Amino acid sequence: MEAALASHQNVNHSLFVELSKSEQKDLLKLVALQGYQLTKCFAIYIGGLYYHCPIAYYHKRLAVNLYEEETGKLSGTANHQVLMERFIRALNISDFERDSTIALPAIQDLINYRRRLVNNPSTFHMGAAAVMIASKGQNLEREGGKLRHDFFSDAYDLTSDDMIFFSVHAKEDIYHVKEGFDLVSEICTDSKMQHDALAAVHETCKRFWRFYNGIYNEYQLTHTITRNLTDNRKRFLKKRNNKEIHNLFSGDTVSEDLVSNVRSTSVHIQSSVNDFATFHAAFRDLGKAWGMGSS
Incomplete structure (x- = not known):
């Protein structure tokens, strides 16, 4: 079981490399808002x-x-x-903004997976493995001697x-993960239960990787849309003498309201468009149709 947890080092995800750069504050905000979706559910898991x-x-x-x-x-x-x-x-x-944020599909999948396991007595052993070992174990991963939260606290x-x-969980979860190992070892009385619990550790860790992928892809999508809108601002204004549009783009940067709308709706874009290259091409064609040229 310990080897299964150690085989998934999600702290190596490129998301954390980006977070170590202080100019990526928008990415950190996205991580915080999506991570909050998990935090809201954790007492429910423990209660189950x-x-x-x-x-x-x-x-x-x-x-x-x-x-x-x-x-x-x-913990005081x-x-x-x-x-x-x-x-x-x-x-x-x-x-x-915090309370109106919607969980990305990969985050919702992780939430639902653990909830199903802890709420079913027949999968209690798997729920304990998923929550007490795989989930709490995420807080103990290190890269270069740093815990996950060190990547952004320093930057x-x-x-x-x-x-x-984060500091509270870095201390408490050392003991919680150990309790998780002990609990799962005692509750799994046959080889099938042991196999199922082991599979739950692997599946949970894989879902955490997809959780990080979802955040990173969302950030890249939003960043690309925002950059394209900013780059085409002047060309758009020259070709369209529309007062309403001019007011929308009247600042030095893209309207904050527009950026906010892009961020809040991009989860729906990501759900319906699986091929980013296809989406980008469609966006470029739309720009041509509006007379903005290629991007």
Whole structure:
């Protein structure tokens, strides 16, 4: 089981390479908003495991885990979702934008996969493996001696108070992952259960990789659209003497409202357009039709 977890080093994803560059603040905001979708569900996962756990000792341990998730009293902090909200505010993201963000398809798939496992007594062992081992294990991955959150805490001048959500989990999850290994080892009483639990670790880690892919692809898509709009601004204004359009593009950069709309709707674009090259070609053809030339 430990070898299965170690075989997936998601911290090596190119997303974290990009996050180490301080100029990628839009990417960090996207990571925070999508990561928040996972944070909102985590107490539900622990609650499901607590409810279905058949072993008294681990039933109590899960109750302690849930108590910390909901109150933060054991770590002397706060509710863990509140800690994540503190981090998001440090990035100058409004509560409205945070609460109106929709999970990308890959993120929703990860959410649903774990929820199905923890809510079914017959897959309790798989749910424990997915949540207590594979999910919490993500917080312990290192690259070059750095934990995942170190990649952006160093680059974006964030304070220790801003980052407390991550520092708390970096400490607590060492023990939670160990408890996860012990729980799954004890609950899996035959080879099939062991195989299923092992598969759940692999599947969860793969879904985390797709989670990072989804964020990175979303960022690239939005960045490309925004860059094309900015590059074509002057040419567009020359060919279309339209007051409404002129007002929309009257600033030195693309309208913030327009960029916000692009970001909020691009999840639907990504869902319906699987081939980015096809989309980009369609976007270029649309530009020609509007008289903007090629991009």
